[in-house]
Amino acid sequence: MSDIPDSSTVPTKTVDGVHYHQHDVVIVGAGGAGMRAAIQAGPGASTAVISKLYPTRSHTGAAQGGMAAALANVEEDNWEWHTFDTVKGGDYLVDQDAAEILAKEAITAVLELENMGLPFNRTPEGKIDQRRFGGHTAEHGKNPVRRACYAADRTGHMILQTLYQNCVKLGINFFNEFYVLDLIMGEVDGQKRPAGVVAYELATGELHVFQGKAVIFATGGFGKIYKTTSNAHTLTGDGVGIIWRKGLPLEDMEFFQFHPTGLAGLGILLSEAARGEGAILRNSEGERFMERYAPTIKDLAPRDIVARCMRTEIREGRGAGPNKDYLYLDITHLSPEVIDAKLPDITEFARTYLGVEPYTEPVPVLPTAHYAMGGIPTNVKAEVLQDNDTVVPGLYAAGECACVSVHGSNRLGTNSLLDINVFGKRAGDNAVAYVQTADFVPLPDDAAEFVQGLIHQVSTATGTERISTLRRELQESMDTNAQVFRTAETLNQVTEVIGDLRERYKNISVQDKGKRFNTDLLEAIELGFLLDLAEVVIYSALSREESRGGHFREDFPKRDDEKWLVHTMAYLTGDAHSADAGDHIKLSTKPVVITNYQPMERKY
Amino acid sequence: MSTVLEERPAAADAIQKFTATLMIRRFDPDVDTEPRWQEFSVEMLPTDRVLDALHQIKWEQDGSLTFRRSCAHGVCGSDAMRINGRNRLACKTLMKDLDIEKPVYVEAIKGLPLEKDLVVNMEPFFASFREVQPFLQASSKPDKERLQSVEQRARFDDTTKCILCAACTSSCPVFWTDGQYFGPAAIVNAHRFIFDSRDEASEVRLDILNDKEGVWRCRTTFNCTEACPRGIQVTQAIAEVKAAVLRGRP
Numbered sequence: 001m002s003d004i005p006d007s008s009t010v011p012t013k014t015v016d017g018v019h020y021h022q023h024d025v026v027i028v029g030a031g032g033a034g035m036r037a038a039i040q041a042g043p044g045a046s047t048a049v050i051s052k053l054y055p056t057r058s059h060t061g062a063a064q065g066g067m068a069a070a071l072a073n074v075e076e077d078n079w080e081w082h083t084f085d086t087v088k089g090g091d092y093l094v095d096q097d098a099a100e101i102l103a104k105e106a107i108t109a110v111l112e113l114e115n116m117g118l119p120f121n122r123t124p125e126g127k128i129d130q131r132r133f134g135g136h137t138a139e140h141g142k143n144p145v146r147r148a149c150y151a152a153d154r155t156g157h158m159i160l161q162t163l164y165q166n167c168v169k170l171g172i173n174f175f176n177e178f179y180v181l182d183l184i185m186g187e188v189d190g191q192k193r194p195a196g197v198v199a200y201e202l203a204t205g206e207l208h209v210f211q212g213k214a215v216i217f218a219t220g221g222f223g224k225i226y227k228t229t230s231n232a233h234t235l236t237g238d239g240v241g242i243i244w245r246k247g248l249p250l251e252d253m254e255f256f257q258f259h260p261t262g263l264a265g266l267g268i269l270l271s272e273a274a275r276g277e278g279a280i281l282r283n284s285e286g287e288r289f290m291e292r293y294a295p296t297i298k299d300l301a302p303r304d305i306v307a308r309c310m311r312t313e314i315r316e317g318r319g320a321g322p323n324k325d326y327l328y329l330d331i332t333h334l335s336p337e338v339i340d341a342k343l344p345d346i347t348e349f350a351r352t353y354l355g356v357e358p359y360t361e362p363v364p365v366l367p368t369a370h371y372a373m374g375g376i377p378t379n380v381k382a383e384v385l386q387d388n389d390t391v392v393p394g395l396y397a398a399g400e401c402a403c404v405s406v407h408g409s410n411r412l413g414t415n416s417l418l419d420i421n422v423f424g425k426r427a428g429d430n431a432v433a434y435v436q437t438a439d440f441v442p443l444p445d446d447a448a449e450f451v452q453g454l455i456h457q458v459s460t461a462t463g464t465e466r467i468s469t470l471r472r473e474l475q476e477s478m479d480t481n482a483q484v485f486r487t488a489e490t491l492n493q494v495t496e497v498i499g500d501l502r503e504r505y506k507n508i509s510v511q512d513k514g515k516r517f518n519t520d521l522l523e524a525i526e527l528g529f530l531l532d533l534a535e536v537v538i539y540s541a542l543s544r545e546e547s548r549g550g551h552f553r554e555d556f557p558k559r560d561d562e563k564w565l566v567h568t569m570a571y572l573t574g575d576a577h578s579a580d581a582g583d584h585i586k587l588s589t590k591p592v593v594i595t596n597y598q599p600m601e602r603k604y
Numbered sequence: 605m606s607t608v609l610e611e612r613p614a615a616a617d618a619i620q621k622f623t624a625t626l627m628i629r630r631f632d633p634d635v636d637t638e639p640r641w642q643e644f645s646v647e648m649l650p651t652d653r654v655l656d657a658l659h660q661i662k663w664e665q666d667g668s669l670t671f672r673r674s675c676a677h678g679v680c681g682s683d684a685m686r687i688n689g690r691n692r693l694a695c696k697t698l699m700k701d702l703d704i705e706k707p708v709y710v711e712a713i714k715g716l717p718l719e720k721d722l723v724v725n726m727e728p729f730f731a732s733f734r735e736v737q738p739f740l741q742a743s744s745k746p747d748k749e750r751l752q753s754v755e756q757r758a759r760f761d762d763t764t765k766c767i768l769c770a771a772c773t774s775s776c777p778v779f780w781t782d783g784q785y786f787g788p789a790a791i792v793n794a795h796r797f798i799f800d801s802r803d804e805a806s807e808v809r810l811d812i813l814n815d816k817e818g819v820w821r822c823r824t825t826f827n828c829t830e831a832c833p834r835g836i837q838v839t840q841a842i843a844e845v846k847a848a849v850l851r852g853r854p
């Protein structure tokens with residue numbers, strides 16, 4: 001453990017109450033992507049991991065079903081099929097060079113996790129067991145294939161624990177419950193580069209400046225722009241918001257995934273692993289309706305398709321329950337032994353939160369906001385892009401906050417746990433290589449000034465608006481108007497709501513005036529990020545006049561490859577607080593990388 | 605969140621709102637010298653959890669009420685607290701399952717330094733965890749996965765479920781009086797590796813836990829097993845580690 005460079009968590013200096021730290025590699029976020037990067041970076045460079053949560057509280061731990069890799073442990077499979085499925089699943093908006101890397105490196109990624117100690121479920125021969133998941137098929141769509149490696153229905157929990165355990169082994173430096181609120185950019189030879197980040201320490205209310213040669217963002221998703229979501233309360237998109245505020249682009253923000261099976265009304269996820277093990281979706285008539293929509297792979301069609309079919313069933317009056325507004329996930333035909341061995345946690349959720357016994361009763365479910373396909377654009381080295389082709393040297397992003405893009409317009413289940421491992425590792429490796437020759441970019445004297453101002457402004461606000469009310473109004477409007485189905489009209493309604501909320505945000509109040517553990521203050525700041533990101537999502541969604549993957553425009557129900565087989569790139573160009581998004585958001589497009597697979601109609 | 609209530613179709617018609625009283629043990633380090641109890645009244649639905657009640661207070665009554673939470677469905681381990689004298693996760697405890705004729709008492713977990721309201725300093729807890737070498741130690745470098753039979757994998761399944769919430773450790777009377785004791789959670793995590801057929805460092809961990817602050821401090825009170833929100837048989841895991849210490853091997 002002693003060969004780790006500089007493991008000090010003590011600041012190098014404190015000036016005017018602001019603490020300064022210096023590390024070669026500064027990683028923001030301690031979920032799967034951040035810790036996978038840290039395991040690469042730690043042994044080769046002085047590394048700090050800054051996280052607003054204790055690492056093991058990160059939402060990677062909530063992932064249930066599995067991690068894809070064509071190990072072919074239980075049946076024939078190969079990475080080329082996996083690549084194809086990923087491209088088709090993403091409705092051809094996937095960058096195919098990146099998808100190929102994802103599928104190829106999946107195999108090593110899983111084996112490395114096993115070697116680090118991850119307790120995967122095993123086959124009778126003692127190999128890593130695999131199961132079915134939506135959209136993963138053999139021979140380009142012929143039939144479902146067993147590709148998901150798993151540990152019961154807590155695969156994400158085991159990944160997060162295993163990565164944290166290995167960080168402990170390596171003596172990685174963590175700064176837990178530190179909220180990063182700003183990225184400091186500098187210039188070297190006329191080129192933009194990161195100089196470090198500014199973090200707010202929850203326990204003390206003090207500010208810390210972390211100077212780093214390389215900065216890696218791994219801050220996860222932003223599902224909290226919606227009300228009904230599988231995402232944690234803390235997934236407010238801070239990292240993506242910080243990048244946005246720096247004038248760097250965000251890619252494909254209109255593509256948000258709605259997972260078909262959230263517990264009705266609550267949004268808590270029941271993994272697709274349930275359907276992988278044989279669960280069936282049924283409508284009020286008990287009909288297995290997916291048979292009608294996707295005759296080949298039925299309930300295991302990709303999520304965007306299943307979620308739309310569910311909404312259609314409800315619209316056409318075949319929803320279940322007193323208000324005909326949900327559907328059923330039925331596992332009553334599985335034996336209790338199989339359920340207990342393979343799906344123990346999610347059945348427990350149904351019991352605890354809805355009082356339903358899945359052994360004997362079908363579980364009420366509805367689509368729930370789940371995953372951001374879009375985010376910070378990067379190349380396959382995890383380097384952040386400042387336009388279609390130019391990287392910001394030294395700045396990296398990986399995991400759900402990034403957009404490589406391996407998920408295109410719709411991510412396949414089990415491809416995210418894979419993404420965080422493959423591209424988290426790449427970010428760590430490339431950052432270490434970069435810091436060998438790069439210098440620190442000098443910090444400005446007032447490095448913490450922006451955050452000081454932000455905190456002062458929010459904490460001294462004495463308005464009349466409650467943060468929780470504004471947040472709820474945003475989330476409700478997003479659920480109603482920008483969910484599985486959208487039109488220009490519904491999207492425009494959210495735009496209006498956001499404009500109004502921005503005005504009212506100027507008139508907020510924070511009741512907690514203390515310095516220590518002031519979560520009231522942080523919720524206000526997080527709401528600022530949510531507003532920014534929701535606005536980009538809506539603005540990008542309005543511009544894309546076609547339907548593709550997770551983005552379904554009822555006023556433009558067809559995919560339009562001629563015009564829209566391109567990524568959306570959104571830039572902040574003016575004052576984010578002006579009510580008219582057109583004043584401050586500029587959109588452009590970026591070509592999709594197509595190597596082997598020409599777009600085809602997507603049928604399952 | 606309490607705000608999703610009107611969209612809970614499963615319960616929509618049958619449900620009745622009810623009023624509950626919460627007594628929360630508050631502590632503001634900037635002002636208070638001693639913790640104090642404060643009463644709040646909340647409107648609940650039968651599907652609401654204690655976490656929903658706390659959010660309702662924070663979001664609608666008193667923004668300064670401070671607690672940790674993230675996932676809101678019992679998998680991240682953020683919100684262990686003492687609810688009516690028992691350690692539980694606020695997000696996994698339904699209000700209707702408590703006796704709401706009486707006030708519901710909510711306070712921070714015991715035995716770790718109190719920071720503010722329901723928040724304690726978790727560092728000593730994680731320090732004990734790190735001390736048991738909670739990571740796989742194996743010298744072989746296979747090209748593929750290390751083989752492990754279904755039975756070998758099942759041997760330590762229970763203790764892999766731990767979410768490091770500290771509900772067990774902070775319910776242990778030995779830990780309350782002796783903060784040096786490793787505590788159940790660290791032993792659970794040692795167990796997870798001691799009984800993993802791939803691991804080669806069991807002896808080292810057994811040695812660590814044979815320390816005077818190790819397994820022998822456990823007085824088999826079973827508080828930990830009752831507290832564990834993941835249903836881990838904590839006391840049994842400790843007993844298995846004790847037996848392994850005596851044998852000198854797993």
Ligand SMILES: Cc1cc2nc3c(=O)[nH]c(=O)nc-3n(C[C@H](O)[C@H](O)[C@H](O)COP(=O)(O)OP(=O)(O)OC[C@H]3O[C@@H](n4cnc5c(N)ncnc54)[C@H](O)[C@@H]3O)c2cc1C
Pocket residue numbers: 028029030031032033034050051052053054055058059060061062063064065066067068155156178179180181218219220221230231232237238239269271370371398399400401413414415416417418420
């Ligand atoms: C319920 C659920 C089930 C899922 N199941 C699967 C599955 O079976 N298979 C699959 O492939 N995918 C699954 N996914 C998706 C997958 O789990 C996530 O996309 C992935 O884990 C994200 O990892 P991450 O490392 O990018 O982010 P996270 O794990 O969310 O980590 C984000 C980190 O950033 C930190 N952070 C955020 N903001 C700040 C800030 N301002 N300052 C400092 N730190 C900050 C947080 O503290 C945290 O450590 C599931 C998702 C959910 C919600």
Ligand code: SF4
Pocket residue numbers: 765766767768769770771772773788789792831832833834835836838
């Ligand atoms: S053993 Fe149970 S109670 Fe103890 S820390 Fe782990 S999950 Fe929490």
Ligand code: FES
Pocket residue numbers: 672673674675676677678679680681682683693694695696
């Ligand atoms: S909030 Fe995650 S366990 Fe309760």
